[in-house]
Amino acid sequence: MILYTMMPHEQVFPYTEEAASNQVMISYNGIPLMAEWTENQEYRVVRVMSTDPNHYMDPICRPGATLSLT
Template identity: 40%
Template sequence: MILYTPMQLELVLEGIEDMKHPMVREVELNGIPAVVEDKGFGQGKLVKLLSTDPNDYMDPNMIPGVSVNFLETTK
């Protein structure tokens, strides 16, 4: 990414170190690779699917934002 700005780089990037990023992990949910935001032990929120199968995206249980239970199946 290229950022064109008349401002000094220090001002543009001020506070970037303090930004909090959600803890995400790659897991398999029912055999479908997905990215899940960790909300606690075995609990999470589906962020996105990584599947190449279009039918996986039609599953109403695999919509981003859905709460999911997962085991330690990280890649």
């Protein structure tokens, strides 16, 4: 079986259930992001899920950046 997906291997086949359960899809200024909740009550961007190339150029949404949705 061949799985054609844009998702990374770690997302499709997570190492642990805990790592996968921390990740959620959020929308920040209309940009779909895969993020994880941190202990500091913020989201850390894991991956940009958009198909728009301009969203990848936005420095606010780069992987590793922290976002506060309050």
